[in-house]
Amino acid sequence: MKKVITYGTYDLLHHGHVALLKRAKALGDYLIVGVTADGFDKERGKLNVSQSLAERIENVRQTGIADQIIVEEYEGQKISDIQKYGVDIFTIGSDWVGKFDYLSEYCQVVYLPRTRGISSTSLRANAKPTLRLGIIGVDHVAERFFVAGKTVSGMEITAVYDPDPQKMTKFCRGKSTLERYESVEALLADCGAVLINSDPDKHYEHILSALDAGCHVICTPPMFLTLEMAQECYRRADEKGLILFEAMKTLYFPAFEHMLLLVKSGVIGAVKDIDVSCSQVPEQMEQIAKNKYLGSLYDWGSTALMPIIKIYESECTGCDLTSFQKEGFSYFTRGFLHYPNGTASIRVGKGMKVEGELVITGTKGYLYVPAPWWRTDYFEVRTEDLRNVKKYYYSYEGDGFRYMIYNFLYRINNPERYTIQHTRQDVLRATALLERFHKGECTLVELG
Ligand code: CTP
Numbered sequence: 085m086k087k088v089i090t091y092g093t094y095d096l097l098h099h100g101h102v103a104l105l106k107r108a109k110a111l112g113d114y115l116i117v118g119v120t121a122d123g124f125d126k127e128r129g130k131l132n133v134s135q136s137l138a139e140r141i142e143n144v145r146q147t148g149i150a151d152q153i154i155v156e157e158y159e160g161q162k163i164s165d166i167q168k169y170g171v172d173i174f175t176i177g178s179d180w181v182g183k184f185d186y187l188s189e190y191c192q193v194v195y196l197p198r199t200r201g202i203s204s205t206s207l208r209a210n211a212k213p214t215l216r217l218g219i220i221g222v223d224h225v226a227e228r229f230f231v232a233g234k235t236v237s238g239m240e241i242t243a244v245y246d247p248d249p250q251k252m253t254k255f256c257r258g259k260s261t262l263e264r265y266e267s268v269e270a271l272l273a274d275c276g277a278v279l280i281n282s283d284p285d286k287h288y289e290h291i292l293s294a295l296d297a298g299c300h301v302i303c304t305p306p307m308f309l310t311l312e313m314a315q316e317c318y319r320r321a322d323e324k325g326l327i328l329f330e331a332m333k334t335l336y337f338p339a340f341e342h343m344l345l346l347v348k349s350g351v352i353g354a355v356k357d358i359d360v361s362c363s364q365v366p367e368q369m370e371q372i373a374k375n376k377y378l379g380s381l382y383d384w385g386s387t388a389l390m391p392i393i394k395i396y397e398s399e400c401t402g403c404d405l406t407s408f409q410k411e412g413f414s415y416f417t418r419g420f421l422h423y424p425n426g427t428a429s430i431r432v433g434k435g436m437k438v439e440g441e442l443v444i445t446g447t448k449g450y451l452y453v454p455a456p457w458w459r460t461d462y463f464e465v466r467t468e469d470l471r472n473v474k475k476y477y478y479s480y481e482g483d484g485f486r487y488m489i490y491n492f493l494y495r496i497n498n499p500e501r502y503t504i505q506h507t508r509q510d511v512l513r514a515t516a517l518l519e520r521f522h523k524g525e526c527t528l529v530e531l532g
Pocket of ligand 1: 103203
């Protein structure tokens with residue numbers, strides 16, 4: 085008996101899938117179909133799948149072509165499946181030509197012609213109108229957002245505005261789908277959503293204009309400089325039924341999401357202290373130091389506070405900040421925070437470097453996320469017995485932005501459903517602490 089194996093996601097099963105399954109079956113006597121697990125798709129960055137694993141398996145089962153259906157859960161599983169099931173032929177559509185040649189060591193590899201004019205991607209795109217998203221403010225963040233945006237379906241980045249025409253020209257190079265606009269208002273009129281990536285002191289004005297124009301907003305941190313601004317923006321978003329979302333990308337990394345769940349499930353006991361550090365020494369530091377809103381706490385504060393706020397889930401009862409400044413620009417800020425059940429400290433640098441790690445101390449052990457923790461794919465749970473260190477690794481695709489964009493779109497399409505997002509309360513708690521700094525409630529140390 086000749087055994088054939090093939091793999092796929094089989095989302096919104098279409099005639100291209102059925103044709104491929106028939107051709108695959110015709111290659112032998114027995115067909116095994118591997119359907120990708122949700123977690124595996126997430127890990128390889130395929131975030132646009134609209135049906136669950138159970139539904140996709142049912143799609144394949146109903147064709148009646150497969151003799152056996154298995155689940156593909158991890159990278160490298162194909163070799164193990166081929167050996168385990170005694171497979172003679174591995175086959176897949178011609179969109180993968182060359183990618184699986186390495187399997188010819190284990191069985192025959194056949195690339196079958198793909199059916200033209202149909203794909204799950206096109207079906208998903210037709211199911212819902214594509215959201216047009218504009219970008220206000222271009223820099224390396226906007227660049228990464230643009231690249232990641234292409235991998236998430238349901239949205240297209242169509243517009244850009246920056247007050248500096250030269251920067252805008254540079255940004256638009258090679259991006260044929262992007263139209264440049266001469267004003268924020270003109271851009272907003274043509275979009276359904278917007279990434280606000282301007283300097284923090286412009287956020288308030290831009291967020292209000294976007295909401296008034298009926299756009300959903302994703303805004304880079306810090307979204308607000310004062311609580312009053314935050315409350316006004318949220319009030320306006322509610323009035324209009326729009327989503328106001330902080331672009332806190334770390335929160336959506338698969339490893340970080342799991343780390344938070346582990347802490348909450350008590351693996352390290354009760355949390356008593358959290359120590360967070362982040363820093364960056366950018367290339368054009370001299371230029372950056374001219375704008376105080378790009379300084380250490382403005383730039384890193386929201387990110388550094390995020391794990392503390394997410395884990396303690398209560399109001400900060402005391403805060404002591406010390407900032408190292410020169411000509412009004414903060415290069416480094418150190419903060420001690422008190423909470424009803426524990427303490428926390430942050431160290432953030434811009435133009436000054438610290439080891440960017442995260443340590444969460446609990447009564448049973450501690451959780452260690454190595455630098456740069458805000459781009460994490462790995463962490464360890466350590467207890468008294470150092471032979472028993474538990475290591476967790478979760479790969480992610482691209483630079484992680486796509487997970488955040490996917491969550492933003494998910495929120496727009498499912499406003500009532502829960503996601504791990506930075507909640508309004510979390511943002512307000514971070515804003516309250518940043519506002520102290522903004523209003524000068526901070527010990528200043530002049531750098532020589
Ligand atoms: N396939 C095909 N013809 C199509 C679409 C898919 O022969 N028009 C084949 C693929 O080559 C693969 C299998 O069907 O062998 C499963 O593909 P899958 O990735 O699930 O489907 P796509 O429609 O390509 O999905 P997407 O658009 O999400 O990439």
